[in-house]
Amino acid sequence: MDISIIIPTYNRLWSLPKAIESCRGTKCAVEIIVVDDGSTDGTWEWLQQQSDMVILQQQHWGKCWAVNKGFAIAKGKYIKFLDSDDSIAKGAIDEQFNIAEENASDIVVSGYTLVDEDNNQLQQQPWVGCDDFIAQQLGECDSSHYSAYLFKKSFINDIPHRPDFAYRDDRLFVIEAALKNPKVSIHNSFALVHTSHTKSKLQLNQGMQKTVQDFQHLNIYKNILAQLDSEGQLTERRKKASVNALWPLCQWIARHDVDDAASLFEWIKKLDPDFKVKEKGIIGFLYKKMGVNNTHRLLKIKRGF
Numbered sequence: 001m002d003i004s005i006i007i008p009t010y011n012r013l014w015s016l017p018k019a020i021e022s023c024r025g026t027k028c029a030v031e032i033i034v035v036d037d038g039s040t041d042g043t044w045e046w047l048q049q050q051s052d053m054v055i056l057q058q059q060h061w062g063k064c065w066a067v068n069k070g071f072a073i074a075k076g077k078y079i080k081f082l083d084s085d086d087s088i089a090k091g092a093i094d095e096q097f098n099i100a101e102e103n104a105s106d107i108v109v110s111g112y113t114l115v116d117e118d119n120n121q122l123q124q125q126p127w128v129g130c131d132d133f134i135a136q137q138l139g140e141c142d143s144s145h146y147s148a149y150l151f152k153k154s155f156i157n158d159i160p161h162r163p164d165f166a167y168r169d170d171r172l173f174v175i176e177a178a179l180k181n182p183k184v185s186i187h188n189s190f191a192l193v194h195t196s197h198t199k200s201k202l203q204l205n206q207g208m209q210k211t212v213q214d215f216q217h218l219n220i221y222k223n224i225l226a227q228l229d230s231e232g233q234l235t236e237r238r239k240k241a242s243v244n245a246l247w248p249l250c251q252w253i254a255r256h257d258v259d260d261a262a263s264l265f266e267w268i269k270k271l272d273p274d275f276k277v278k279e280k281g282i283i284g285f286l287y288k289k290m291g292v293n294n295t296h297r298l299l300k301i302k303r304g305f
Contacts, residue, residue: 035057
């Protein structure tokens with residue numbers, strides 16, 4: 001088997017058939033593995049009527065468990081992960097496979113197209129060239145979407161999707177892959193069709209779930225930067241790249257805990273002593289006149305978050 005495409009799904013019968021259809025019609029040998037994470041919308045019944053895929057079912061344990069379950073039985077030399085509300089661009093599977101084979105690639109990266117629920121194109125994000133794959137994944141520049149990537153299975157065999165970081169599992173997965181210094185090849189097109197919609201998404205949360213998501217995101221950076229530091233690989237460039245992700249995170253954390261946000265801001269200043277707040281308008285004015293921590297406290301009082 002050339003490629004295994006792993007599709008975890010939960011109550012997305014409205015989009016799953018399109019995702020699956022985008023995996024068909026390839027020249028290379030592809031197995032489609034769909035893992036139903038305890039759906040209640042008829043997904044499992046629909047899957048049982050299909051004949052050209054491997055289907056698995058589990059209780060509603062979440063995406064990480066589902067992906068790991070699919071990965072455990074995957075037979076492909078290469079792996080592609082696909083969310084069930086997205087799809088793969090026509091021809092991209094064969095193109096990425098050929099690139100991987102010709103270059104002995106560990107990862108083949110690509111850009112993506114953003115569409116709305118009616119499949120109207122909203123944006124195309126090409127792959128951004130960068131000579132430090134780790135810095136790129138930490139936040140130096142756009143790093144596309146991991147469903148636009150093709151991974152060599154043997155290269156990622158020891159990198160699971162981690163349930164403890166379920167709200168940021170794909171980001172952690174790619175960073176861990178980057179730490180292994182992969183041979184990366186570029187697919188100069190748009191392999192993924194990423195859908196912007198109003199239905200439930202794992203990464204778009206509110207309330208307690210949003211709080212958990214933010215702290216999972218923060219802990220990823222604490223763990224990864226500590227690892228890089230212990231290995232003598234935490235360069236100034238990678239510190240600054242991390243700050244690009246940590247500063248917006250600091251602003252989000254301030255919505256529910258200004259003291260934790262203050263601690264994070266101190267860490268940001270240690271990582272990049274030259275860091276300057278770039279916000280404009282009234283928020284930028286407040287940051288400049290009152291300082292970051294006092295501004296966050298004022299906003300929490302005024303806006304009730």
